[in-house]
Each structure stands twice: as C-alpha cells, then as structure tokens.
Amino acid sequence: MSEPPWRYLVALGSNVRHAATGAPPRVVAAAMARLNTGETRVIARSRIMPSDPVGPSLRRYANAAVVVETALDPPALLSLLHGIERDFGRRRVGQKWRARTLDLDIVLWSGGRWSDRRLTIPHAQFRGRDFVLRPACDIARDWRDPVSGLSVGHLCARVLKQAS
Template sequence: MQRYLIALGSNKRHHRHGAPAGVLAAALDALAAQGIAVLAAAPVLQSAPLGPSRRRYANGAALIESELDPEELLALLKSTERLFGRRSGGQRWASRVLDLDIVLWSGGAWSSPDLTVPHKSFRQRGFVLRPARALAPLWRDPITGLSLNHLHARLTQPRRLRR
C-alpha cells in the first residue's frame, strides 16, 4: 500500500454538492467509493485565488492510502474531477469546481511527462502547506529533506527588511 498526501481545492458551486466546502467533502466520499482509503482530512480553509479567478477558494488536504502507483492515482483523480464537471483545457487558474493534486507520496519522488511528485509548487503555497501539515507535520519533502512543519515555518515566518 502507498500513502499519498493530496491537496483539494474548489471555488465554484456544484449543482448537487453546493458550496466549495461541500464539494471537497463530496470529492473525498467519491474517492472512498472508488476504493481509496481516506485516512484523514484536514479542516477546510479559505484562501485568495491565484491568477484571474476572483472567487475565494476552499482548500483542504487528505491523507490517503491506495495500491495505485502515482500515474494510476493521477488518472483516478482526473476522472473524479471530470465527474464533478471539470473540463480539460481552458484558462489556467480559472474558477473550477474541483482540483485534486498529488502533493507527496510515500515512495519519495516520481517524475514522468504527466506528473511530478512532490508537486512542483507546494513549497510556496500556504493554502497547501497549512492543511497538509495539520495531517502530517513530520512528513519530509524528499527533495529538500524538510518536514511540512519546517516548510510552512519558512513560508510564513516574518523576514527582516534589508536596508
């Protein structure tokens, strides 16, 4: 069995699941229905959007377990996004009903044309690190060797201004 830390995001209502926080809960239920063991889910937080979207995001993280390798899990996550109405293509960082990303994997690093684990940008994104460290504060980034606690502290600590 492999463990994964996945990031969840939504900033668009769904006709059946309602507001973005409800979309995230429904997405975890959908993953469980597809055989993914959801071990823990972080509390949902609100964050400002990146890019052109004006809607605030509901963000969360989940610790999951599966026999799938990272490429197989990515395919399942993308099919789940499509079930919730996400379409491929379109404007980058536009509003979306559901976004599911693999952040970390118990197997360490993975690289292929379609997937890079750890996620390329997670170290610079508080909306990923905050919920992720709530679940697995001591999980280490295989690239930097730093824990999620340490990465979050680096991102959020006040810095002195240079003269």
C-alpha cells in the same frame, strides 16, 4: 522505495459552486468522501480552509488535504483523481488558474520522488503555497519533502512567516 499500499498526500480545492453538491466547502467535503471509496482509503483529513485565489480567478477557494492509502501507483492515482474532477464538472481546457469546481493534486507520496510526462511528485509548486501547506500541516506535519529534506511543518512555518 516502500512497498504498496502507498500513502499519498492529496490537496483539494474548489471555488465554484456545484449544482448537486453546493458551495465550494461542500464540494471539497464530497470529494473527500469520494476518495474514501473504491481503490483509495482516506486515513487522515484536514479541516476545510478558505484561501485567496492565485492568478486571474476572483473567487475565494475552499482548500483541504487528505492522506490516502492505495495500491495504485502514481499514474493510476492521477487518472483516478482526474476522473473524480471530471465527475464534479472539471474541464482541463483554457486558462491556467481559472475558477474550477474541483482541483485534486498529488503533493507527496510514501515512495519519494516520481516523474514522467504527466506527473511530478513532489508537486513542483507546493513548497510556496500556503493553501496547500496549511491543510497539509494539519494531517502530515512530519512528512518530508524528498527534494529539500524539510518537513511539511517546516515548509508551512516558512511560508506563513513570509506572508506576515
């Protein structure tokens, strides 16, 4: 396991307008800026990309990814991310995959694997999600999934090939 500061690949998504911030792409941009303050430093950011919804939500998403550097361990970073989501109006109740103002997920980290009752890294479903892999490929193409051993670039190419 590497030593702090840790690097994390974090996925961002929004498909609901925020009263103060505006449309979903602006929500994602504001969340990226918020991740570059305090205990985390953004060292790479992807473009903000549109994507179709997963599950019952009907609204299109704005998605992006960032690489952040921090001394926080995975549970502490997760708590910080949940706090940012709450600040943007996110409520973790009700139906999965519903419309949301902001969703922040830890996808990978420089420490390899992590698992406890609240969090699993790598993110369990990222390998099949183009809306995570396309932005991640912009900034972390060479990062490796510690489970499959494949790079983010390779995983992205697989998902895009399956979609075509």
